[in-house]
Amino acid sequence: MAIDKATNLETFMEGVIERNPGEIEFHQAVHEVAMDIIPYIADKPIYKDLRILERMTEPDKIISFRVVWEDDNGDLRVNRGFRVQQNNAIGPYKGGIRFHPSVNQSILKFLAFEQVFKNSLTGLPMGGGKGGANFNPKGRSDREIMRFCQAFMTQLHRYIGPDLDVPAGDIGVGSREVGYLFGQYKRLVERFEGVITGKALEFGGSHIRTEATGYGTVYMMQEMLSHHGEHIEGRDCLISGAGNVAIYCAEKLIALGGKVLTLSDSGGFLLAKDGLNQAHIDWLKNGKKGPTRRIKDLAKEFGLKYNAKKKPWNVSGELIFPCATQNEIDGAEAKTLLKNGARAVAEGANMPTTPDAVKVFSEVETLLHAPAKAANAGGVAVSGFEMSQNSLRLQWSAAEVDQRLHETMKRIHDECVEHGTHRGKHVDYFSGANIAGFTKVADAMLAYGVM
Numbered sequence: 499m500a501i502d503k504a505t506n507l508e509t510f511m512e513g514v515i516e517r518n519p520g521e522i523e524f525h526q527a528v529h530e531v532a533m534d535i536i537p538y539i540a541d542k543p544i545y546k547d548l549r550i551l552e553r554m555t556e557p558d559k560i561i562s563f564r565v566v567w568e569d570d571n572g573d574l575r576v577n578r579g580f581r582v583q584q585n586n587a588i589g590p591y592k593g594g595i596r597f598h599p600s601v602n603q604s605i606l607k608f609l610a611f612e613q614v615f616k617n618s619l620t621g622l623p624m625g626g627g628k629g630g631a632n633f634n635p636k637g638r639s640d641r642e643i644m645r646f647c648q649a650f651m652t653q654l655h656r657y658i659g660p661d662l663d664v665p666a667g668d669i670g671v672g673s674r675e676v677g678y679l680f681g682q683y684k685r686l687v688e689r690f691e692g693v694i695t696g697k698a699l700e701f702g703g704s705h706i707r708t709e710a711t712g713y714g715t716v717y718m719m720q721e722m723l724s725h726h727g728e729h730i731e732g733r734d735c736l737i738s739g740a741g742n743v744a745i746y747c748a749e750k751l752i753a754l755g756g757k758v759l760t761l762s763d764s765g766g767f768l769l770a771k772d773g774l775n776q777a778h779i780d781w782l783k784n785g786k787k788g789p790t791r792r793i794k795d796l797a798k799e800f801g802l803k804y805n806a807k808k809k810p811w812n813v814s815g816e817l818i819f820p821c822a823t824q825n826e827i828d829g830a831e832a833k834t835l836l837k838n839g840a841r842a843v844a845e846g847a848n849m850p851t852t853p854d855a856v857k858v859f860s861e862v863e864t865l866l867h868a869p870a871k872a873a874n875a876g877g878v879a880v881s882g883f884e885m886s887q888n889s890l891r892l893q894w895s896a897a898e899v900d901q902r903l904h905e906t907m908k909r910i911h912d913e914c915v916e917h918g919t920h921r922g923k924h925v926d927y928f929s930g931a932n933i934a935g936f937t938k939v940a941d942a943m944l945a946y947g948v949m
């Protein structure tokens with residue numbers, strides 16, 4: 499079907515659904531943006547008549563490829579790899595790579611679409627993309643991970659480059675995988691160039707990239723609270739996830755005097771009634787160098803409570819940080835969180851709240867809710883700084899990068915306030931982030947004419 503000039507949300511979404519059948523996560527991400535942008539452009543014919551939003555929902559290009567690799571038993575394994583190059587209006591495609599058995603085209607399209615707005619919010623010249631594979635790294639040996647990464651990059655390397663598309667990590671892809679991916683790229687193209695971020699410090703990585711998403715999410719929370727005359731110190735915090743984002747979110751909260759009561763993973767959640775401390779975080783972090791450490795074992799080691807097969811959303815807490823995966827807080831869980839005293843939510847994970855949960859939160863004006871595209875933008879912002887350092891052939895100090903990260907999160911917060919303040923003092927961080935992210939990309943697309 500040709501793309502119609504949609505004038506209202508319902509008609510617009512009918513078109514999106516028809517053109518992208520069955521891609522429910524993608525529909526959800528587009529709906530979340532369209533809800534704010536369609537009313538915003540209603541009196542701006544330049545965006546409406548030139549169908550900017552429709553154009554933004556069509557990825558520039560999707561690459562899909564077979565990844566064949568050999569496991570430790572000598573058996574051949576076949577996976578599917580993808581790269582979604584969503585939009586490069588304001589810079590090269592930029593966004594992570596996810597290795598998880600759930601990966602499919604819908605999930606990567608939702609992530610790539612979100613990334614366009616997020617990257618725009620950072621104020622850096624980065625377009626949006628996302629990639630990954632339906633590969634399950636759990637239980638795989640180091641050599642198996644290496645062979646998978648090499649096979650994946652052997653396919654992907656033709657489509658990426660420092661001025662074309664710059665991947666990074668995401669779920670299941672951390673510094674070890676980035677090392678293997680970068681090594682294979684370098685071997686294939688015979689050039690050392692800034693083609694991927696999240697590299698180790700020894701070969702072109704940036705200080706603070708590992709910490710950036712988690713720290714940035716906490717900086718966003720700090721800004722939201724201070725805008726309302728409050729702070730983090732002494733407050734009960736709930737975190738889901740126990741990976742890169744969750745660990746550094748917890749670390750920064752502890753440093754700022756927050757009481758971190760929970761972490762979680764796909765097996766259950768950990769409850770620390772007196773709050774986690776740096777020794778707990780260090781134990782988890784050390785695991786990243788060897789076989790990944792599990793929160794179940796952390797609980798055993800330090801005498802904490804582990805609740806199998808449960809999520810942390812029944813625990814009472816004021817500051818909420820979903821840092822695991824998409825759609826991990828549903829409407830009923832959002833209601834429970836509110837009943838138990840939630841004051842603010844900062845999304846470390848991408849699209850962690852279902853549409854029902856977003857609605858439940860949005861109906862309570864006292865609840866501060868920073869969407870992922872604003873709250874977790876610190877990760878890709880420091881990736882942008884890594885690209886700058888690679889181009890300059892320099893490495894900035896940790897203090898300098900952390901300061902730039904903090905300033906970036908403050909600027910993103912302030913833009914959300916500027917574009918999202920309605921009815922006096924209430925700040926709708928969702929519409930603020932969507933509108934601020936949209937305009938820069940839209941104006942660049944207008945400048946290029948019809949394409």
Ligand code: NDP
Nearest residue numbers: 668669670711739740741742743763764822823847848877
């Ligand atoms: P990691 O792989 O380091 O950790 C993921 C964590 O989330 C693990 O504890 C994992 O548990 C848990 N998890 C993953 N999937 C599920 C699931 N379906 N159900 C329950 N728990 C789950 O990933 P990251 O920390 O890097 O990413 C977490 C989130 O943050 C994702 O949404 C990602 O897109 C987002 N993000 C990441 C950025 C980054 O820089 N890394 C930047 C911006 C956003 P288990 O080990 O049991 O699977």
Ligand code: 2IT
Nearest residue numbers: 593594666668877878881
């Ligand atoms: O979702 C995200 O923003 C990321 N996974 C980080 C992307 C990046 O390029 O650093």
